[in-house]
């Protein structure tokens with residue numbers, strides 16, 4: 001658990017982070033979102049002591065981070081930055097091995113870990129281990145950056161605009177992968193972005209920052225249902241609230257049983273798709289309902305246009 005209490009950072013006369021208090025629970029992904037210059041990166045960098053707070057307290061699992069030597073602290077916290085920050089003259093495998101080497105892991109354990117992470121991030125070890133960063137695409141470099149941050153199995157990972165440089169399609173795939181990896185590894189993640197869609201897609205909780213202050217910290221649903229401040233409503237896009245709500249619900253969770261007396265719907269969505277995707281499909285096909293299919297492709301129920309509309313209504 002990461003706890004921030006009254007954390008403030010001045011540069012000159014200006015508090016670029018101003019009296020921020022929040023708690024990130026173990027295993028959660030907290031997304032810090034706000035405009036450029038709102039203080040997001042500074043806030044993140046105080047957690048691993050790349051920046052020291054002017055006042056306030058930051059603790060991890062009850063331990064004040066200012067009492068832990070910075071280099072020791074950073075070995076236990078993964079850090080991913082935009083543009084990935086890979087070492088250009090080291091191979092992919094050597095990049096990923098950076099922290100395990102610092103920790104003195106035996107060679108064979110490092111080699112196993114590197115292969116495991118490459119596979120987890122869908123980069124074939126045989127092809128990528130010996131390559132250099134400049135031989136990879138932006139998306140591949142970014143995945144290597146994530147693998148490096150995860151290498152020593154940190155409990156905490158800090159990510160600063162990790163997907164900023166990716167094109168929209170790779171970006172959305174990278175976001176899905178990150179969610180899946182987090183679910184598997186159980187890491188606590190704090191991710192900074194200026195992209196509200198990304199925040200809604202990834203965050204268990206979202207902190208909306210403006211001018212150094214956190215205007216609201218809550219679940220995506222809270223942000224839409226109960227914006228604490230008109231600026232939050234403006235940033236979350238009040239006009240898009242319905243679509244954002246639909247994006248939070250899985251079709252499988254909204255599925256209703258089939259009515260045996262009517263023929264099954266001719267089109268379908270996977271249970272893992274969101275109702276936002278289901279709505280897009282309903283509009284596109286002109287149908288009034290869709291079958292919802294499970295992992296094995298078999299129908300598990302249906303979603304109707306009427307139920308999608310209900311889920312998107314203002315809470």
Ligand SMILES: Nc1ncnc2c1ncn2[C@@H]1O[C@H](COP(=O)(O)OP(=O)(O)OP(=O)(O)O)[C@@H](O)[C@H]1O
Nearest residue numbers: 011016034035036037038039040041042043192194
């Ligand atoms: N080392 C520094 N010295 C002086 N001012 C700084 C320093 N680092 C950051 N700032 C200022 O603090 C403010 C917040 O910067 P920060 O990088 O935290 O914002 P951000 O929300 O992450 O922005 P972006 O999305 O553009 O990266 C900015 O106005 C920035 O110019």
